[in-house]
Amino acid sequence: MKEYKVHTYEEAIEVIREIGFLPLAKLIPNYPSLDSITAKEHWYTGSxxxxxxxRAKFPGDGSAAYGKFVKKKSVLLSTELLPFYRAILGxxxxxxxxxxxxxxxxEAVELFALIKENEGIDTRVLRxxxxxxxxxxxxxxDNALLELQGSMDICVSGTKAKTNDAGEKxxxxxxxxxxxxxxxxxxxxxxxxxxxEEAKMKVRDHFASICSNEAMKAFNKIFGL
Structure with missing residues (x-):
């Protein structure tokens, strides 16, 4: 599979569009993750x-859907392939x-109703x-939130800063x-x-064109291809 090296947010968006599925951390063998294609020294710097x-910008501007959709792990999904992933996992x-x-x-039913009533609700408020x-x-x-993400009923919309009474972070x-x-x-x-079945065929063809055999086996298992 092609090697990726990302320095900017815009470059990360291009990678997600190209490969369609980008975990935040290592999830698929012989397959990139956001932490493997970016410089370690830039993480948690606030720059x-x-x-x-x-990770909060992607869903905020619509560049990618973000959530713990697969194996309870955080992944970024391209908007082009999103409807196909939903048809399989949803x-x-x-x-x-x-x-x-x-x-x-x-619990999942109750949380979904609250999220639907208050779209973009902060996790702390939701709890x-x-x-x-x-x-x-x-x-x-936590398990109810994972359940709703795994069935692709909800997704992360962004992050909200915790502030004190004076409005300071x-x-x-x-x-x-x-x-x-x-x-x-x-x-x-x-x-x-x-x-x-149509969705599975689309996802299978997509990953078969970019993945190693080892990575393809993992995707076959995840999506039941």
Whole structure:
């Protein structure tokens, strides 16, 4: 597979468009990740060359969808291939129907309803609104968020800085979430229904044209190709 070396945000966007799927950290053998194609010394510097800050810019400007969509790991997905990924990983059934069929947890259903009512909601606010602020409910909360990202019902919309009463930045930024439908509509991404088998064929052909055999095996497993 082609070697990539990225220095700027714009170059990272080009790589995502070209390969269609970019994990933040190592996930696929013989395949790039954002941390493998960028300079280690730029991470967590807070500068415009900091890839850790880019992760919030991609979904913010519509360059890529971002979330823990695969194996509970953070990945960036190109907007061109997004509808095909959704057809494979998502479900044609509504959240309510999946819950009735025992395919979704009650916590995930409740969080989805809150996110839909408050698109772009801060994780900290979401946890309070869901009544899951207690320490013993953190795991339930985190698992429900992972569940909704894994089914591509929600995605990261960006990050929000923690501020004090004076409006000054105070502590780490937190993730904010939107429903995937809302994000896709805002960024004019085609959300027409695609048949699962058609989507698999498109994704299979795409990765077969750029990947090593080892990487292709991993993608076959992830997407059931």
């Amino acid at each position: 415009e060359l900091d890839p850790w800050l880019w 479900s044609p059934l509504s959240i309510e129907a999946r819950y009735q069929d025992g395919l979704m947890s009650r 309070v609104e869901a009544g899951m602020k207690d320490k013993e409910k953190k795991k339930l909360f 105070n502590g780490w930024s937190s993730t904010s979430f939107e429903t995937m439908n809302y994000w896709a509509k805002n960024h004019r991404i085609d959300d027409s229904q695609i048949e699962k």
